[in-house]
Amino acid sequence: MEITVDHIRNKLTTEIGAVHVEVEDTSPNRCAASFKVLVVSPQFEGKPLLQRHRMVNTCLAEELKEIHAFEQKTLTPEQWEKQRAP
Amino acid sequence: MNTLVRSAVRCLRAGTVCRTGSINGQVLYGSARLLCAAAGQTDFADMVKKDKVVVFMKGTPSQPMCGFSNAVVQILRMHGVDEYAAYNVLEDQDLRQGVKAFSNWPTIPQVFFNGEFVGGCDILLQMHQNGDLVEELKKLGIRSALLDAEKDKN
Numbered sequence: 232m233e234i235t236v237d238h239i240r241n242k243l244t245t246e247i248g249a250v251h252v253e254v255e256d257t258s259p260n261r262c263a264a265s266f267k268v269l270v271v272s273p274q275f276e277g278k279p280l281l282q283r284h285r286m287v288n289t290c291l292a293e294e295l296k297e298i299h300a301f302e303q304k305t306l307t308p309e310q311w312e313k314q315r316a317p
Numbered sequence: 318m319n320t321l322v323r324s325a326v327r328c329l330r331a332g333t334v335c336r337t338g339s340i341n342g343q344v345l346y347g348s349a350r351l352l353c354a355a356a357g358q359t360d361f362a363d364m365v366k367k368d369k370v371v372v373f374m375k376g377t378p379s380q381p382m383c384g385f386s387n388a389v390v391q392i393l394r395m396h397g398v399d400e401y402a403a404y405n406v407l408e409d410q411d412l413r414q415g416v417k418a419f420s421n422w423p424t425i426p427q428v429f430f431n432g433e434f435v436g437g438c439d440i441l442l443q444m445h446q447n448g449d450l451v452e453e454l455k456k457l458g459i460r461s462a463l464l465d466a467e468k469d470k471n
């Protein structure tokens with residue numbers, strides 16, 4: 232399995248209903264060793280941070296075995312709107 | 318006999334507790350090594366309950382070996398949390414894999430308050446930013462140093 236930015240985005244979109252995903256390969260040579268993701272999903276509504284992160288971890292469990300470092304930010308659509316507002 | 322020796326050796330490797338915030342910043346080695354040697358196997362449930370704040374990290378608080386572990390150390394320092402148990406997972410593969418299985422969390426660092434899993438670096442950072450960390454520390458009976466810093470400003 233090749234881990235790419237698109238692969239991660241697709242999986243998060245299909246499996247936890249993400250309406251917006253930003254994925255960045257943060258490894259020095261873009262070698263898919265570390266990623267940073269922003270996930271916006273209505274499924275996060277009413278869930279504490281830890282639970283949201285666990286949802287993402289579960290969704291990407293297979294990939295995380297290969298990924299060395301993983302940063303994530305999990306927002307509801309409402310939080311995402313607020314954050315984008317100037 | 319053999320088993321005994323093996324478990325003792327294993328635990329010498331596993332027992333990498335360092336207590337921070339001790340006398341003059343000197344790192345003291347805690348008693349976890351002995352407890353672990355007696356048990357023969359790492360008892361995570363016990364480990365995370367023994368101290369109010371427990372961190373599994375790469376490196377030590379005085380010499381973190383990874384940016385994310387360093388961030389956790391710096392956040393705790395900002396809040397004046399100096400006394401916590403820090404376990405260096407780089408010194409023991411069993412510890413490194415074991416804690417991931419115990420908390421069902423794939424990455425290091427990992428932070429525990431009162432035996433309960435709090436999260437990794439991202440979560441601690443967000444709790445720091447949204448003020449939750451001050452509240453959670455209060456529940457542990459720890460007054461965040463940031464509260465005093467704010468008072469001084471006013």
